[in-house]
Structures are given as C-alpha cells and as structure tokens.
Amino acid sequence: MLTVYGRANSSNSAKVFWLLEELGEDYELILTGRSFAPTDTPEFLALNPFGKVPVLRDGETVVWESNAVLRYLAGRKPNALWPADPAGRSLADRWMDWASISLTPPMTRLRKARADGKPGSEADLAAVINAAKALDTWLAPRSFLAGEKLSLADIAAAPSVYRWFRLPESSLSLPALARYRDRLERNEGYVRHIRSALG
Numbered sequence: 610m611l612t613v614y615g616r617a618n619s620s621n622s623a624k625v626f627w628l629l630e631e632l633g634e635d636y637e638l639i640l641t642g643r644s645f646a647p648t649d650t651p652e653f654l655a656l657n658p659f660g661k662v663p664v665l666r667d668g669e670t671v672v673w674e675s676n677a678v679l680r681y682l683a684g685r686k687p688n689a690l691w692p693a694d695p696a697g698r699s700l701a702d703r704w705m706d707w708a709s710i711s712l713t714p715p716m717t718r719l720r721k722a723r724a725d726g727k728p729g730s731e732a733d734l735a736a737v738i739n740a741a742k743a744l745d746t747w748l749a750p751r752s753f754l755a756g757e758k759l760s761l762a763d764i765a766a767a768p769s770v771y772r773w774f775r776l777p778e779s780s781l782s783l784p785a786l787a788r789y790r791d792r793l794e795r796n797e798g799y800v801r802h803i804r805s806a807l808g
C-alpha cells in the first residue's frame with residue numbers, strides 16, 4: 610500500500626493526488642502540513658529532511674519533491690502519462706522542469722504578495738505573463754503540453770495554470786491557453802484535486 614503525507618490544499622500534494630487517481634492507485638493519506646500533523650518533527654524530517662509535503666512511501670522507498678514523486682509513481686508501471694521512449698519522455702520532462710523553475714516560483718511570489726495586499730514585483734508579473742504567453746503559443750497546435758494526450762507535464766503545471774486564471778491579468782486574450790484550461794476542466798481528477806482543492 611502506498612502512503613502519501615500531504616494535504617489537499619497543498620499544490621504540490623494536489624499533483625500527486627491527481628496522478629494517483631489517473632493511475633487508479635489506492636493509497637493511505639496521512640494529513641500532514643499546516644493545520645495537520647507537523648512537518649518539523651524528527652520522525653517527519655527523517656522522511657523529508659526539508660520538512661515539506663508531499664512525501665510518498667512505498668514500502669521501504671520514501672520519495673520527496675513532488676515531481677520526483679510523480680516520476681516515481683508513473684515509472685512503476687508502463688503508462689501513457691510518462692512515455693518510455695526518451696524523446697516522448699523528454700517532452701513531458703522539460704515542461705515539468707519548466708513549470709517548477711520558470712512558472713511556479715514567480716506565480717507563488719506574486720500570489721503571496723497580493724494576499725498580503727501588495728502589488729507584487731514587476732519582474733514576477735512579467736515572468737508570469739511571459740510564461741502564460743509561451744504556453745499559449747505552444748498549445749496552439751496541440752491539445753496537451755506533451756502532445757495529444759494528458760501527461761505528467763500537464764499534472765505538474767496544473768496548479769500554476771489554474772492559478773493563472775485566478776489572476777486579473779488572465780483577461781489577456783490567450784485563446785489556446787483558455788481552450789487548454791477548458792480541456793483540463795473536463796478531467797475529473799483535475800476538478801477534484803486542483804480546481805476544487807486549491808484556493
């Protein structure tokens with residue numbers, strides 16, 4: 610039995626919950642972080658030295674860093690979400706890495722600033738808008754980030770894509786990105802774990 614330490618309103622945990630649903634995997638959830646079990650105990654730090662969720666336990670194997678967890682889960686059995694061939698896999702991988710490095714950090718800082726009643730930095734806003742425009746251009750000729758099928762890339766980027774549409778700046782005309790969001794919204798796992806769970 611797989612065990613996940615996390616919480617529904619954690620964007621990084623949400624990606625893992627959505628993937629587990631796509632894979633049809635049962636798991637035990639140990640609610641951890643924020644108002645749930647603390648992450649600064651010696652027991653939890655022995656699982657993840659950085660005291661963050663999500664953490665996955667599969668028997669003796671413990672995995673932290675949400676994208677590493679996604680790759681671990683998708684790699685256990687062959688599936689279309691993370692193709693076995695290096696070219697197909699790299700297509701999903703590059704968008705996962707891009708989302709983690711170029712999209713999510715400025716989005717997180719911007720959201721935090723605005724939650725604190727501040728405008729946020731111009732650099733972060735520019736980075737988020739440029740990322741949204743890049744997504745729009747990339748998605749114009751394709752249905753999902755890695756092609757015509759849902760992949761780990763879409764799951765990894767989903768929290769920030771969802772959050773883009775919560776920003777007033779998303780009134781910018783980016784039609785391919787809007788169509789992509791509509792496509793994601795037809796996925797029950799996205800609706801359950803991303804749209805309904807994240808603020």
Ligand SMILES: N[C@@H](CCC(=O)N[C@@H](CS)C(=O)NCC(=O)O)C(=O)O
Binds near residue numbers: 619641661673674
């Ligand atoms: N890069 C890490 C970031 C993990 C992270 O920052 N997790 C947040 C929740 S999204 C966390 O653990 N916050 C502290 C808490 O929930 O107590 C990952 O992708 O897993």
